[in-house]
Structures are given as C-alpha cells and as structure tokens.
Amino acid sequence: MKPYRTKSFLLFGFALLLTPAMCDTADAGKNVVLLISDNQNKDDCGCYGNAVIKTPHIDRLAREGVRFLDAFATTASCGPSRAVVYTGLQTHANGQYGHGHGIHTYQLAPRIETVFASLRRQKYHTALLGKRHTVPDSAYPFSFDVKVSGRDVIRLGKTAKEFIEQADDEPFFLTIGFVDPHPTSIDRPGWGVNPEQSKAPTVTYDPADVIVPPYLPDQPEVREGLAGYYQQISHLDYGVGEVLRVLKETGKEDDTLVIFTSDHGTSEPGAMGNHYEPGIQVPFIVRAPKGDGGFVAANTTNQALVTLADITPTILDWTNSKGPKYSLHGRSVISVLDDSDAAGWDQVMLSHVAHEVTMYYPMRTIRDRRYKLIWNINWQSEYPLPIDTLRRATWTETIRRGDAKIGLRLIDRYLHRDEIELYDLQNDPQELNNLAGQPSHMQKQRELSQSLNQWMTETSDPWLVRHRLTMPGEDAARSSRQQFFDD
Template identity: 45%
Template sequence: MDRRNVLKAIAGAAAMSAAPLRATIAAPPRRNVLLLISDDQGLDAGCFGVDIKTPRIDRLAREGTRFSQGYATVSSCSPSRASIYTGLYTHQNGMYGLEHDVHHQSLLPGIETLPAMLRRAGYATALVGKKHVGPDVAFPYEAELVPERGGIRDVHELSVAAASFIRSNDDRPFFVTIGYSDPHRAAVDYGNDRVWPDVKPVRYDPGRVPIPSHLPDLPAVRQDLAAYYESVSRLDSGIGMLLDDLAAMGRADDTLVIFLSDNGRPFPGAKTNLYDPGLHLPLIVRAPGMGASVNDAMVSWVDIAPTILAWAGAEGPDYELSGQSLLPLLGKSGDAARDAVFASHDFHEINQYYPMRAIRTRDHSYILNLAHPLDYPIAGDVAGSPSWRAIVADPSIRLGRRTQASYLKRPAEELYDLRRDPNELTNVANDPGYASVRAQLAERLRARRAATRDPWLAGQTDPYSHVGKSE
C-alpha cells in the first residue's frame, strides 16, 4: 500500500472510531505523548538559524515552543537517552556510557523510566526504532516496533509503524517514542547511498555548506558535512510524515509532541564534549492549546521526564527527579529563574574513561575534567570519520580556532567568558580577574553534585578533590 492509501486508511479508521462518540457524548480530552529523538543532531535546522532544508521541523517550531537554550546533560547517546527517560543525570541513573556490545552500561536497579511509569498510569506504550538503553526490564514498552538494535533509516516505515500502533490502541492514551537513526554516521555515507521510500533526497553542495565554528574549512570536512546535512533533511521528511499521520488520525489536537536530539553532531569538538556544540541542541515542544513562542530559558534534558509526567498526570518515582516540568514555559518567552544547566559525562565507549562535570550559565561555562592527566578520548565513529582523518593528518590544523594539542590535553579546570568568547577558546580559570566567578561556579557545581549524590565527588574516588576550591 502506498503512502497516500495508508493515510486514507488511517483517516478512515479514525473517523469510524470517533462516530459513536459524536452520536452520544464528547469524550474527555486525551493526553497523548509523542517523543521524537534524533540521533547525533546538533543545533542544525532552519528554525535554529542554520541554512539547511528542514521545513517540517521548522513548521513544528512555528506551531509550538522552540527552546533556544536547550541542553543535553551529556553528549553521548545511551547516557543522554537515559537522562531523557529518567529525569536523572548519568551519574545518578547508572548509565555511565554506551549500552550496546562490550560497553554494556545500564541503569542501576530501582531506577524508573517513562515507559514503566506511563504504562502503570494506563498508557499504551511503544518504542519505534532505536533503543540503545538497558536493561530491557527497565524499559517495559508494550511494543518495540522496527526494533533493529541500532535503529533504521527508513523514516517511512517508522511513521507507518507508529501510526498503526496508535490506531490499534484507540481506547487508551498513548506514549510513543520514535528513535530515529538519522543523522548518526552509517557504515556508508550516513545512509545516503540508497533512495528511501517516500523520501526525496536533499543534496548539499560541499562548496556551499555552513561550517560550524568548531571545524576547519577543509574539503574533507565540507564533504562530510554535506552528507550529514542530507541525513538531517531525511530525518525532517520522516517527522513530516509522522505529524501528517497524527493529524489524519485526529490525534494532533490531544497529543504533546516533543522533538529533541540526544547529543551533538558526530564531529570533533561536538559529540562527547561538554562544550556548546556537544550540549546545545534542538528542542521543540508542541502542546494542544498552547500558543507558539521562542523561549530562551535555560532548560535541560532532565526536564523532559517531569514534563511528560506532568502532562499525563502520571505518578513519578518515590525519589526526587533532577529536572522540572517545562509545561509552565510553553507559549512564553523565557524564565529568568532558569539561569543554568548542568552536565555530567563519565564514559562514551568503555575504553574512553574521561569523567567531566560542568555548569553553564548565560555568561560562563565552567568544566571540571576529573581525570585531566589522561588524553581526551575520541569516539570511534568520529575517529574514523573523513573530517578527523583530514584534521590529524597535519598537527598544525586547528579545530576551528582550537589547537589539536589543547583539544587532546585538557587542564583540570576550564572557565570561559561566553560574552567575549562564545566559542570557548580562552580558558580564564587561572585569571585573577575571574577568581570570584570561578569560585561561585565551582561551588554551584559542587553543591549540585552533592545534591545528586555524584559517586565521583567522594574523596576516595576523586583524586583531584582540591579542584574548584581556594588554595
């Protein structure tokens, strides 16, 4: 069945199921949830000021609240997804690194997740596409559709599977998560080596692609970015299909739609880093009855679970979550009280131990590198990328304006004045003029780590416990 007939069938089924209700009494409003997670997408979409083609994401932004200051808690896939699902930082929930293969990280016993809590509240729950978190018992989705371990790039199949699940569970509210594989790197060219069903490829001229500030202008980097942007545009097509399906089923007006990415783009200087390109990511929330807006409150991925629980009226866990609901911010332009976000990284791959903690405010970024004598590790997919291979071929080539030497060997503390240095290039941690700022941020970070029971804060596991304190 082609897509046009699929949509007709969906619309017909929705009309048939709604007819008896119209004849008697209006049904109470539904509180459905659609969570859309892109994979390794930086702040790359037209609505975020990047000159690429993402008309469906842009449309969603015009219909909902686009958060201009949305931040992941960590720039690594499994840990970030775990924070989204649990409302806890990675050092709290135990998902210290990647879940798959030999890395084998997983949630600690007793940590509750959105699919478990919403299923307990009577929701029909499904995961469509990429999972990449564990253990399986902690994520009791009723259905895992298109469940290839690493997800797939057939956005049409993902959309049809999600619509079929929603249609077949019309008697209950739904919580459906779509785990896209785009724009994560693929074995061949971001999956751009074939034509996908119902997707018109968007090709990018390497000579004209926008180059992020953390990357050098090299031919290999331009080619790499062109392929990455094509994958972002395919993701955009899939989101459009899904939102069209939702409208055809009559569910657009009772569904909370959240779109975000798990971590920064898969390039050096972004993915696995706690610098802005690794953490500062797209977040759009569309809620029925809420006006459109651009909101500049500093919000975090630990806020996603509290938002969904509040929307659903579902009971949370018997412990305190680290985030807070975004619902009061929808349709508004900001919240001065939300003036900082925190980040926590432990591993990416199992052999890439490099614990970091960070606090970002509107004016400053402060990063603690807890194992700073180690070289900074490079994620496997980034290390094998055309961009990284071209960069390391000549040690004099910079990552944007950052030297390779400073990227690979980092100090115990990093402090950046974002007003003067938005690209985080000049470390002022030891500048006497910033001593009070450093002390204030170090204390805020220490207090947050203590409140969230960071295991790396204990003296016996933190050989650099003097860092951040006055000598």
C-alpha cells in the same frame, strides 16, 4: 536547581526519597509523541537559523509550538543521553555511564524507573520505534514492541499509525528514535542517506554551499561530510512530517504533546563526547495543544535554559502521571511554555562519564547565560576521542596534514585539558580562552564551583568519594581522598 538534599555519598541513596505528590491516575485525554534525532546540532535546521538546510516539517513544528533557544544534552553520547531522557536523572545517578550495546556493558541501575514504566503503571500504551540504546530491557516495558529501522522514515510513520490506531481512545506515549543524521559510514564515500535503507525522497547538497562551523577546518573532506549530514537532516525532517501527518489523520493532533529534540550534537571532533557547546546544544521544540484547535504559545521562542533531563518530568506533568518514589533532576517545562523569559531558568548542570567502555573521561559542568565551568575529573589523562570521531576523515586528515589546530582549537589543548575550564561565552563563544585561575575571574569561578559542588553533593554524585572540586585559592596539592575524610 535543588531536586533533593542528602548527605549520603552512596550511589542511588536517592531512591528512598519521595517525589512530590502527584495524582494516582493519568489524564486519559493527553498523549505524548517524543521525536529524537541522532547527533544533530541545534543550529542545523531552518528554524534555528541555517539558511541552507531544508527542514520544512521541523520548521512547521516550531511555528506551531515553542522553540527553546538554549537547550542542552547533559552528556554528548547517544546511549547515556537517552538514559537521561527516559529517566530524568543525570548520568552519574542513573547508572548508565556509557553505551550498553555490543562490548559495552553500561546499563541502568536496579530500581531506576523509566518514564515508560511510569506510564505503563498509569495504563498508557507505550512504544519506542527506531533507535533504542535502552538497557536493561526490563526497565523499558513497551505495550507495542515492534522493531523498525530508525533510518526507514516511511516505515516509522506507518508503524506509528498502527500503534496509535491500536491504542484507539486510550492514552499513549510514542517515542520515535530516528537514526539520522548519525553517519551512515565512517569512510568516504558513502556519507549521506543510504538508498537501500529508505525509499523516502532525498535532498542533495553541494559541498560548496554548506556552512562550515568554526570548530571544524574548512577542508574538502569536511564539506563533503557536512553535505551528507545535511542530506540526512532533510531525510529526518521527512520522517518528522510523516509522524505529524499521522497525528492529524488519526484525530490525535489536538490532544497530543509533541517534543522534538536530539540526543546531542554532531559526531564531529569538538562535539561528540564533549561538554563544549557543539556537543551539548540541541534543538528543543515543544508543541502543546490548548484543546480548542490551537497550540500553547505557538510560534514563540523561549529563553529558559533547559536540559534533556527535563523531558521525563514534562511528560509526567502533561499526562498527570505519578513518577518514581525519588526526586528527579529535571523539571517540567509545561508551566513556562507561555512565559518566554521565566525567572529561575538561567542555569543548567551537566554530567558525563564515558562514551564507550574504553573512553572514560568524567566531566561535571555548570553553565549559566554567560559563563561555563567544566571540571575534567580525569584531566591527567589524554582525552579519548569517541570512535565515531577518531576514524572520521575530519580527524584523520587533520592529523595526516600535521595541522596544529582542529578548527580554531589547538589539538594539543583539545587532547590535554586543564582540570578546570572557565569560559566567558559572550566574549569567547568558541571556548578558546580558559579563564580559570585568572584573578579577574576568581570570584566567578568560586561562585560556579560552589554551585556545582553543592549540586553534586545533593545528587549523591559517587565521584565525590575519590575526587574533590577545589575552590580557587585552595591548596590543589592536598589529597582529594584526605580532604573527603577531613570533611
């Protein structure tokens, strides 16, 4: 958990640090396909335990690969999460603090290198089909630059085949950005797959059959929304099947690493834009060919705690490619695919700054196998719900009814948070009982706070210039700014 050390608090000071030595040439026999769903909770596919949703192709991928049980988005917001995926750097370090499209102006900082740029330097063919959320354009050099709707899963498959055939026998890196199951509409009706955007077969679900998670109220509008969400996941699954079929048809199945994940959890309240479990837990499946017609550790589960920051290091490792001249925040999972409970993979760090430009709410989080500590840096302000959440019927109907809770959580506690939140996930999986400040958990709070603070220091977190994570028992009234200069 120590990617590099530096005493500087200057943003991007890490850019001068050298990465561990890697070979100068890529492995021409190793391709990569990265499949990213949009706003999908970990539990919402068959192989992760949902008995209602039909996801035969994702389930097949899990049978042929390794299914990670605890994988996390470092930020539960589409644009910044994808920036983490493509750079291997946490949000506070890569510069894309929030969305970069429309009125939002967040983008990668100068000198930050994406995995697309690294692989292009190694003569890889590169493409990102479907949803992008990638800014600036100069950081994403695609050798095959074709715009395709992320909801048209049939065309995504056809275009993927065109790209792979164009690459011929040369190595390629293909990313598919599906737009499902991101809501097709905020308003009722209209949830679910839009037949005008795709001609793929659809699976419909009865709202009475869906599984309402504890963080949501069991109300008609919620069940209706979940039925549409399930339908979109099955639609996404069809697209995954199309890409897997293309790999087999083109003879690339036996030399292509396939990774399936989501950018973060669902867009419902309590998930998107949060560091609570529904927002950050994502599916994460890795299928790595062995070269003899089989796959590494096929049909196994893995206990390692991983994050989306691990994807770029994994791709660089698999392709034997040289990365940027600074250390990355993630690490390759290739070496632990066949070690279901590898040592040293029992803690993750998460970093969130904003969703859209008006939704600033920075959080830094440390999570181990049992406990989670969240530092809400701007805790004095009311939590700003992402626009996708704020306007959805799940939230608006809850407010209209005058409910005190959203699911099991008090709305007042959801909007007005403590500076430090500490949860025992084993005994309190819904994260309702904040243990921060309680004498019985003072030592655990101190331990996690020290580790989180050390990590922020090592990664040159610029928020440390103005803010300080206090340790239990310290004088919280002391000026953060004064403490910074005293240190």
